[in-house]
Amino acid sequence: MATVKSELIKNFAEEEAIHHNKISIVGTGSVGVACAISILLKGLSDELVLVDVDEGKLKGETMDLQHGSPFMKMPNIVSSKDYLVTANSNLVIITAGARQKKGETRLDLVQRNVSIFKLMIPNITQYSPHCKLLIVTNPVDILTYVAWKLSAFPKNRVIGSGCNLDSARFRYFIGQRLGIHSESCHGLILGEHGDSSVPVWSGVNIAGVPLKDLNPDIGTDKDPEQWENVHKKVISSGYEMVKMKGYTSWGISLSVADLTESILKNLRRVHPVSTLSKDWKKMLLTLKMRQLFPKEVCERCGEETPKPAHKQVCTSKPTWAMCLGCHILKVQFL
């Protein structure tokens, strides 16, 4: 029996379309769907896949996005609990995980999210062995390391969204102080995406003019204009918004769309993102934890290590005479 479709349309091509810009987003919480809408509005992908364990929410969000198709050059939007749908993705964005609670630091989230990653990463790499992984879940730097270990991908293909957002906020606040659009204010924040991030004051410049040349005390305690408050504001932004609206979503999603664009279009732009630093063990150790905790010697690797002075980091019996790096290795992988 002829259908309207068969009467209207004659099929030409025999082969399946190959997707060159397939993006999968794992997690349809506020960050995941905000990333979805930002990527869709920028027209970056030719197929978008959403994955989540909460099937009701996943289906609702997918339907809502699909119903907007006529308003944009929107591609196929697919969703499932099963990672099979993510097969052959160019980029997989991971936003799934426990969310920062009021007053909770990003580091407190670690163990909760490591367990989730152990289930998630092998599923992703099985179906998209050549993809790039973009980790957003916090604490992003540690979880990017975990994702790298679990995926066994070369280090160039596992990226943490890191300080791309911190630097965007930094540039926005500098722009506000100077009455100039953030795009023309250049400045980088490096290191941990969190309380111990490092503002590189020597590089902050407008039109090539370093602000440090105009004010040599910039960023120090002696600075009468107290430019260091700009960096403090960047650090407190996340916590402040969590207090006010319960979570942050727009800023991070725009930052992720920005990184996605660079990756998919091979732009070769420079972004402050979380990647494996040369001396990674030392790097983990020199994170803020060292300042917070008294020093000890790790029984496994012999390095000086901070010892968490307060409650346990994870539920399995930790041996505290270990640095966090070795602890993660021992408890999770060895």
Place this chain on the structure above:
Amino acid sequence: MSTVKEQLIEKLIEDDKNSQCKITIVGTGAVGMACAISILLKDLADELALVDVALDKLKGEMMDLQHGSLFFSTSKITSGKDYSVSANSRIVIVTAGARQQEGETRLTLVQRNVAIMKSIIPTIVHYSPDCKILVVSNPVDILTYIVWKISGLPVTRVIGSGCNLDSARFRYLIGEKLGVHPTSCHGWIIGEHGDSSVPLWSGVNVAGVALKTLDPKLGTDSDKEHWKNIHKQVIQSAYEIIKLKGYTSWAIGLSVMDLVGSILKNLRRVHPVSTMVKGLYGIKEELFLSIPCVLGRNGVSDVVKINLNSEEEALFKKSAETLWNIQKDLIF
């Protein structure tokens, strides 16, 4: 001692604080924020103002958008409980109001939202006497009528988002059935943005080929392919999505972005939006229903005179009756 700013920058003339293309969004719930992000990513405004009564949420949302400034071109984003932040807007988008609960029809929301409109519309008009008002809150057709009455603005400048979204859902579902992108599938839904909306099956076409010429039974009960179910799905969509995720936001945000684009850029595209239909299709009361309207700089500048067959006209009149039954008892 000179500041870094003074050393770096020499001011030539005063900064012009007047924006050319300001949009205000009233309500920073899921719908308002979806409208906001869509408008920002499409670079439609040079200033965006957010208004709400929940001050912490309002400030948090404003900050979150501002922190993304590097990634879009809207240089000024402000917010406040006081409508003075909305002054001189070209378009004011009203999303504020009580939200549809699971299972609740749009019409039972009415009286709750009438009170809200009474408190906000006069102030909006006071601060932006030349604006166009785009009403999104439900039940949108009745609320657009109320907003029009309270505002005292010409009827062309008060527009309800209406069936722009229903038609988008219609086209999406038709596209799924045919394996063709929704932008190439044409189909219109008019009347109430709700349970009594009217699908115009005679107009449904792809590349000018009317589907009804391929299957004269299209959209009827005797249609073997059950195309009528597509319209049923459109009506059920909102209820279904609300059950699954608690509310709808993305599609309505994109629909609003689509309308705002036509208005601000004076595109004169045709959209099925809610406008005053007294005098058309035999309707005698002052009712707002969706019909195909030409949208431009001044709002609704023209309407397209669609020939409805007797069945479609009967359904349209029924849609009008459903709304009038509620509207006639409203006190405001």
